[in-house]
Amino acid sequence: MDLAKSLAKNRFARLLLKDWGKLTVIGIPYVFLILLFTVPFLVVLKLSVSETDGIHFQDLSTYADGVVDIKIKLSNYIFLTTDPLYIETYWSSIKFAALNTFICIFIGYPFAYFMARSPASMRPALLMLVSLPFWTSYLLRVYAWKGLLDDHGVFNNLWMWMGLIDEPIKMMHTGFSMTVGMVYTYLPFMILPLYANLVKMDLRLLEAAKDLGATPWKAFWLITVPLSKNGIVAGSMLVFIPSVGEYVIPELLGGPSTLMIGRVLWDEFFSNNDWAMASAVAVTMVVLILVPLAIFNKYQADSGGVRGV
Amino acid sequence: MANSPASAAAKVDDSRFVRIDRLTKRFDEVAAVDDVSLDIEKGEIFALLGSSGCGKSTLLRMLAGFETPSVGSIYLEGNDIAKMPPYERPINMMFQSYALFPHLTVWENIAFGLKRDNMPTDQIAERVETMLNIVKLKPYAKRKPHQLSGGQQQRVALARCLAKSPKLLLLDEPLGALDRKLREQTQFELHNIIKKVGVTCVLVTHDQEEAMTMADRIAVMSEGRFKQVGKPNEIYETPSCRFVADFIGNVNMFGGTLEVDQPDHCVIDTMHGKFYLDHGITGTQDMPVSVAVRPEKINLQRDPPADPQYNCLRGEIADSGYFGSFSLYRMNLASGMKLQIQITHTERHGELFQRGETVFATCAPDSLVALTT
Ligand SMILES: Nc1ncnc2c1ncn2[C@@H]1O[C@H](COP(=O)(O)OP(=O)(O)OP(=O)(O)O)[C@@H](O)[C@H]1O
Ligand SMILES: [Mg+2]
Numbered sequence: 001m002d003l004a005k006s007l008a009k010n011r012f013a014r015l016l017l018k019d020w021g022k023l024t025v026i027g028i029p030y031v032f033l034i035l036l037f038t039v040p041f042l043v044v045l046k047l048s049v050s051e052t053d054g055i056h057f058q059d060l061s062t063y064a065d066g067v068v069d070i071k072i073k074l075s076n077y078i079f080l081t082t083d084p085l086y087i088e089t090y091w092s093s094i095k096f097a098a099l100n101t102f103i104c105i106f107i108g109y110p111f112a113y114f115m116a117r118s119p120a121s122m123r124p125a126l127l128m129l130v131s132l133p134f135w136t137s138y139l140l141r142v143y144a145w146k147g148l149l150d151d152h153g154v155f156n157n158l159w160m161w162m163g164l165i166d167e168p169i170k171m172m173h174t175g176f177s178m179t180v181g182m183v184y185t186y187l188p189f190m191i192l193p194l195y196a197n198l199v200k201m202d203l204r205l206l207e208a209a210k211d212l213g214a215t216p217w218k219a220f221w222l223i224t225v226p227l228s229k230n231g232i233v234a235g236s237m238l239v240f241i242p243s244v245g246e247y248v249i250p251e252l253l254g255g256p257s258t259l260m261i262g263r264v265l266w267d268e269f270f271s272n273n274d275w276a277m278a279s280a281v282a283v284t285m286v287v288l289i290l291v292p293l294a295i296f297n298k299y300q301a302d303s304g305g306v307r308g309v
Numbered sequence: 310m311a312n313s314p315a316s317a318a319a320k321v322d323d324s325r326f327v328r329i330d331r332l333t334k335r336f337d338e339v340a341a342v343d344d345v346s347l348d349i350e351k352g353e354i355f356a357l358l359g360s361s362g363c364g365k366s367t368l369l370r371m372l373a374g375f376e377t378p379s380v381g382s383i384y385l386e387g388n389d390i391a392k393m394p395p396y397e398r399p400i401n402m403m404f405q406s407y408a409l410f411p412h413l414t415v416w417e418n419i420a421f422g423l424k425r426d427n428m429p430t431d432q433i434a435e436r437v438e439t440m441l442n443i444v445k446l447k448p449y450a451k452r453k454p455h456q457l458s459g460g461q462q463q464r465v466a467l468a469r470c471l472a473k474s475p476k477l478l479l480l481d482e483p484l485g486a487l488d489r490k491l492r493e494q495t496q497f498e499l500h501n502i503i504k505k506v507g508v509t510c511v512l513v514t515h516d517q518e519e520a521m522t523m524a525d526r527i528a529v530m531s532e533g534r535f536k537q538v539g540k541p542n543e544i545y546e547t548p549s550c551r552f553v554a555d556f557i558g559n560v561n562m563f564g565g566t567l568e569v570d571q572p573d574h575c576v577i578d579t580m581h582g583k584f585y586l587d588h589g590i591t592g593t594q595d596m597p598v599s600v601a602v603r604p605e606k607i608n609l610q611r612d613p614p615a616d617p618q619y620n621c622l623r624g625e626i627a628d629s630g631y632f633g634s635f636s637l638y639r640m641n642l643a644s645g646m647k648l649q650i651q652i653t654h655t656e657r658h659g660e661l662f663q664r665g666e667t668v669f670a671t672c673a674p675d676s677l678v679a680l681t682t
Contacts, residue, residue, distance in 0.1 A: 207375055208408035210395045212422030212473065222421075226412045 041286065048279035049073050057276075076280035085264075086281065090288060092259040096175070097243040100182040101190075104239045105232060107183070108190035112231075113224075115191070116198035123199070130188050130195075142181050142252050149177045149253070173255030181253040182243055190235040197231025198224070233300065237293065244289055261285055325384070326351040326509055327372075327477060332381035334367050334533075341367040343533035344381075354503060354510045356520035359530030360556070365513040366405075368530075369479050372511060373402040385476060396425070401470035402479035406486065407462050409454040415465050416441075416450040422473040440468040443502060460491050467499065471506055478503065478510040484519060496522055517557050521545070529553050545603075550682040554601040561607075561648050562680075563600045567592050576619070577679060581644045585619035587674040592681055599680045604651040606676035609638065609668050620677070622648065622670045626662050638662060640670060 049072045051058040061070045080086045115126045133141060148154045149171040156168040171177050201224065209219035247262035254260060261281065268278035327349040334342040341364040349355050357365045370376045372383060374395030383391045390398055401422070410418055419440050423433045441447045444464035454462055463483065470478060483499060484492045500523045503510050514520050520527050521541040528538045529552075536556075537549040548554035551562065565579030572589045577598050584600045592598065614621050624640040627647060633654075640648040648670060662668055 202406075202408065204404055204406060204408040205410060207373075207395070208402075208404055208410070209421070210375075211373055211400075211402050212469070213396045213425035214421075215396055218425065223410060229412075 041283075044279045044282050047275055048076055048277075048283050050276065052276050054273070073276075076277050077284070079277070080280055080284055089259040089261050089264050090285070093244050093261040093285075094288075096179065096182070096258065096260065097240050097246075099179060100186060100243045101236050101240045103179070103183045104187050104190040105236065108187055108194055108235065109232075111187075112191045112194035112198055115195050116201070127195070130191050133188065138185060139248060142185060142249055145177065145181050145184065145253055146172065149180065173253070173258075175254075175258050178250055178254040178258045178260075181249040182246065185249060186239040186243055189238040193234040193238065194228065194231040197228045197234075201227055241289055241293070245285055325349075326353075326386060327511075328384040329368075329372075330382045330384065332368070332371060332383065333379050334364075334371060334376055335379045340379075340533050342371070342378075345533070345535055347528065347535070347538065349509060349511065351509055352507055353526060354500070354512060354524045356512045356514055356524035356527045357530055358514055358517060358520040358527050358556075360515060363530045364533040365515075365530055366481055367533075369402070369481055369511060369513050372477065373400055373479055374398050399473075399476040400479060401473055401475035401477075403466045403470045403481065403483055405482040407454075407466040409462060409465055409469070411454055414451050414453055415446060415457070418454070418465055419469050419472050422469065426473065436472055440472045443471070443506075444468045459487055460495060463487060463495065467502065471502075471508065474506075475508065478508045480510060480512045482513055482515070484514075484516075492519075499523065529556060531556075547678060548601065548680065551599055551601070551680050554678065554680060559604050559649055559651075560601050561604065563646075565598060565600060567594060567596050567598045570594065574674070575679060581642055581646060582622050583619050584677055585674050586677045586679055588679070590679050590681060596681070601678045601680055602672055602676060604637070604649040605635075605653065607648070607650045607670050607672050609640075609650060609652060609662055609670055611662075611666070611668055613669055614671050617669070620672050620674065624648065624668065624670065626664050626666045626668060628664060629662060631661070636661060640668065 046060060047057060050060055051071060051073050058071070060072060061068055063069070111130075115123060115130070118126060146153070150156070151168040151170065151172060153172070155171070156165070159165045160168065205223050205227070206219050209223045210216065214222060245262045245265075246260060247266055250258055250260035250263050251266075254263070265278055265281050265285070268274050268281055272278075325348045327347075329345060329347040329349075332342055332345045333340055343364075345368065357368060359365050367376060371378050371391075374390075374393060378391055381391070382389050385399070390400075410421065413421065416437055419437045420433050423436055428436070437450075438447075441450055444467055446461060446464055446468065449457060449461060449465075454465065457465065463486070467483070484495055487495055496519060512520070512523060514523075524541065526538065526540055527544050529536045529544060531552055537544055537553045539547075544553060545557055548557065548560075554560045554562065563577075563579040563581050563584070565577045565584070567575065567590070568578045568583070569576035570589055570592055573587070575586050575589050577584045577586065577600050579600065586600070590598065613623075617623075622640075622642055624642040627639045627641045629639075630637040635651055635653045638650040638652065640650060642648055650670060
């Protein structure tokens with residue numbers, strides 16, 4: 001009896017242990033997301049709608065004499081939608097992020113394609129080269145572009161010395177310099193998912209397309225590109241989302257003409273010290289980016305189904 | 310009737326629908342296909358049969374245009390196509406893994422090749438409809454390949470490469486991905502469809518049954534070369550060499566030397582006994598010759614035959630298997646060799662031989678084949 005009991009207990013314990021293992025594995029990403037994304041976001045959300053004297057934030061709800069008093073201040077959001085500066089900045093951020101994404105696709109696709117079709121023995125080396133820039137600080141690398149693009153930077157000096165131009169071309173602190181910096185920084189994030197997708201592709205599909213009369217060019221557009229759609233989408237997300245809120249590159253390489261929401265955010269937080277307003281800007285940015293992307297993703301998942309590749 | 314010799318020669322050339330002339334393909338100096346020549350007639354189903362790595366796919370891929378021959382030429386209706394890119398050849402291939410486009414529906418897969426020819430939309434629809442009917446997949450037109458069973462995918466692949474009405478259809482292990490039961494059923498269906506469409510077809514397989522039942526002619530390949538080309542029954546009944554005899558079906562092979570060689574008969578002496586064959590071979594006295602005999606061409610009897618000098622082997626039944634319509638026996642010869650015998654049960658109460666029984670195996674002179682290579 002005792003033995004049977006202890007065995008049963010043991011089995012129960014083992015089951016629990018097994019389930020715990022499962023729960024832990026599933027739980028880790030959830031805990032991570034809750035602690036590092038949801039909680040901070042809720043904090044920021046709260047800041048954006050609470051009454052403040054500039055230093056202290058009041059609670060959203062107070063309880064006194066049996067009455068719950070909930071106070072949500074929307075003036076920051078109302079101000080956001082009425083002040084053209086904010087609207088223009090959001091619009092400009094999205095435009096620059098979209099431009100950056102398109103250029104990254106344009107440069108990254110042939111790059112990833114070339115990597116994926118190169119001999120298997122060369123691929124690790126090429127992958128290394130793509131991830132090599134990560135070995136130095138991103139700040140330093142962006143800063144280095146200053147030295148290249150400045151009025152008295154490497155390019156201008158070289159061109160003047162060669163006699164191509166008489167006076168320096170203004171490149172620094174323009175949309176051009178900022179876009180160069182953004183493309184340079186985000187290109188690996190486009191190349192890597194595209195490469196991962198293209199390298200898995202079944203090359204017999206291309207042979208089949210050619211066999212059925214498609215020229216290599218047609219086969220590329222009708223087979224390779226549609227089949228790498230998931231890679232394009234993944235790369236675009238990885239490039240587009242962070243570049244909308246990018247702060248460092250606009251700060252170092254951008255100028256007065258390159259309105260970016262990241263800089264406005266920084267100014268609100270640290271120059272104006274208006275944390276409530278800054279929080280509202282941040283929340284609006286997250287909603288503006290995430291909602292359309294979430295809808296897009298859901299649509300993708302619904303229409304795509306399980307794919308053979 | 311009054312053709313000049315030159316135009317007569319051209320005519321002969323044209324009558325050979327596909328001509329493969331001394332084709333060689335080397336990968337890193339190793340020949341995968343080695344000096345192969347072949348003519349294929351219009352409307353013929355031709356099978357390339359051989360074990361893994363013998364170069365079947367390489368030969369097929371050269372016909373499709375995915376590999377360029379190192380040496381040699383390929384003619385289709387008299388035109389050299391060896392340098393033509395695959396998308397310009399009037400040849401379509403069905404891939405071993407089908408290679409269906411996963412992002413396109415069944416309908417779009419079949420229409421893919423037609424669209425590349427800039428066929429008008431209504432004609433494409435009509436043609437795809439016809440193909441769907443032929444392969445009986447009409448209800449599945451809107452599905453994606455991953456929503457189909459293996460057999461259905463195979464039929465889509467077939468419809469896709471037949472849609473363009475190719476002059477030559479290439480099939481690489483068309484049934485390789487199907488399970489055994491489906492294979493047998495599909496084999497006949499495939500054969501019927503190809504014959505109905507009337508397309509000339511080259512088929513690659515490593516399954517001899519598949520080759521025998523589907524093909525009009527077979528080439529047995531080994532190490533990049535053709536060992537024998539012929540009709541299925543020729544290859545089975547009159548193999549040209551030991552390799553072919555051994556590769557196709559079961560065979561008992563006795564190594565020996567040539568003792569008597571006459572135009573109408575020959576005698577071959579082996580350590581197991583002497584064999585009398587009803588055909589002569591062009592050889593020299595005492596040259597090594599093998600005698601091959603198929604298991605079903607051997608008779609078993611308990612009493613010694615009247616003339617035990619030739620074509621008679623004495624031994625003991627080692628084991629037996631009863632298969633209903635026939636029995637398989639294995640017989641130990643005094644020489645240590647094991648003989649395979651297949652006896653068809655033509656009588657209901659015919660006798661069966663028991664393990665350990667001493668029996669005599671005999672065969673007719675015309676059932677033996679002498680092989681010198
Ligand atoms: N692209 C290639 N590069 C180098 N060697 C190759 C290549 N393709 C085939 N080979 C070699 O050529 C030989 C014949 O290959 P092939 O694919 O034609 O064989 P197969 O008869 O189709 O075999 P299986 O029945 O296994 O498909 C093999 O030894 C193979 O290793
Ligand atoms: Mg093969």
